[in-house]
Amino acid sequence: MKKLLLTLFTTLLSLAAFACPVCEKQQPKVLQGISHGAGPQSDWDYVLVWATMFVVVLCLFFSIKWLVRPGEKGSDHIKRTVLDF
Incomplete structure (x- = not known):
């Protein structure tokens, strides 16, 4: 399903x-x-789009990185609820 x-x-x-x-x-x-x-109305539109894409990719990278290896060792940490799902 x-x-x-x-x-x-x-x-x-x-x-x-x-x-x-x-x-x-x-x-x-x-x-x-x-x-x-x-x-696009001007060249600034391209700059804004590339800057936004850079921020989104950077956020995605760090989100996945810290989900896979959160750094906290406690078994009751909130990130474990996502990893154990």
């Missing part, structure tokens, strides 16, 4: 990630087919 829900979720997510034909025509060559809405 878990695999079915995960497969269904990823399939729907991948279908929603593609741009519609109207939005695709408005995008620059680099973003055609993967982005919705109007294209």
Whole structure:
């Protein structure tokens, strides 16, 4: 059941990630087919997107790192509820 829900979720997510034909025509060559809405208005839009991606990847890295190796040795620590699940 878990695999079915995960497969269904990823399939729907991948279908929603593609741009519609109207939005695709408005995008620059680099973003055609993967982005919705109007294209970037200035070069600052690209800077903001890359900075946001960097922060998200950094947060994801440290979240996984500290979940796998929390550093606390106590068996009653709150992180153990996630690891023992």
